[in-house]
Amino acid sequence: MQVRYFGWVRSRIGISKEEISLPTHIDTIALLIDFLKTRGSGYLQAFEEIENIRAAVNQEIAPHDTKIFEGDEVALFPPMTGG
Amino acid sequence: MIRVQKEDFDIGIELSKVLKSNTEIGGISSFVGIVREYFGDDQIKTMTLEHYPGMTEKTLHDLEIKARNRWDIKDVLIVHRYGTLEPGDQIVLVVTASSHREDALESCQFLIDWLKTDAPFWKLENRKSGLHWVSARTTDTDAASRWVANTDD
Numbered sequence: 001m002q003v004r005y006f007g008w009v010r011s012r013i014g015i016s017k018e019e020i021s022l023p024t025h026i027d028t029i030a031l032l033i034d035f036l037k038t039r040g041s042g043y044l045q046a047f048e049e050i051e052n053i054r055a056a057v058n059q060e061i062a063p064h065d066t067k068i069f070e071g072d073e074v075a076l077f078p079p080m081t082g083g
Numbered sequence: 084m085i086r087v088q089k090e091d092f093d094i095g096i097e098l099s100k101v102l103k104s105n106t107e108i109g110g111i112s113s114f115v116g117i118v119r120e121y122f123g124d125d126q127i128k129t130m131t132l133e134h135y136p137g138m139t140e141k142t143l144h145d146l147e148i149k150a151r152n153r154w155d156i157k158d159v160l161i162v163h164r165y166g167t168l169e170p171g172d173q174i175v176l177v178v179t180a181s182s183h184r185e186d187a188l189e190s191c192q193f194l195i196d197w198l199k200t201d202a203p204f205w206k207l208e209n210r211k212s213g214l215h216w217v218s219a220r221t222t223d224t225d226a227a228s229r230w231v232a233n234t235d236d
Contacts, residue, residue, distance in 0.1 A: 008205075077205065079219030082132075083202070
């Protein structure tokens with residue numbers, strides 16, 4: 001699965017995207033975030049305030065309980081600040 | 084029509100293009116967002132806008148459709164820039180044209196309110212005190228959600 005990061009989620013993790021092989025029990029965005037948090041201090045810092053993490057699945061905003069599948073593009077980022 | 088670009092835009096040229104697009108237009112409303120020079124007393128040197136290519140265009144297009152379904156508008160233009168900008172630079176342009184002022188004014192405000200909370204852009208300010216990611220403001224979410232409350236009237 002391709003996972004993309006934006007804003008301070010990206011700057012804390014240090015990369016803008018990566019390819020992740022999903023362990024079979026990881027089937028929601030919330031579980032994916034828990035899984036990513038085991039990958040190092042940058043990830044831990046990025047996902048510290050879970051209430052400030054927004055997600056998109058295949059470029060559509062999605063709540064954290066959304067089911068995810070191997071071929072999906074998942075993006076994790078802070079609340080948007082456009083305009 | 085929506086455009087996401089690095090380049091600056093000319094408001095006069097954009098407005099006259101909209102004006103010429105349809106002879107039923109009776110009024111045009113526009114909003115231009117500008118980079119401010121200060122955050123409190125901390126001077127902003129540059130502001131870099133990051134976005135999610137693909138999702139940005141899709142989100143802006145969906146907002147245009149929503150505005151067209153809700154108001155009687157003849158034309159819509161949204162131009163949003165990305166990249167590194169300086170104080171005084173233009174960030175975003177929203178133009179709506181209608182036969183009547185109410186539809187033009189309301190749909191323009193609706194678009195800028197929703198664009199702020201829904202379009203995948205993130206601002207990084209390079210201030211005198213260092214680099215700071217701009218935080219989303221709850222007043223922006225409130226401004227957007229008032230349009231949802233209005234549909235229940």
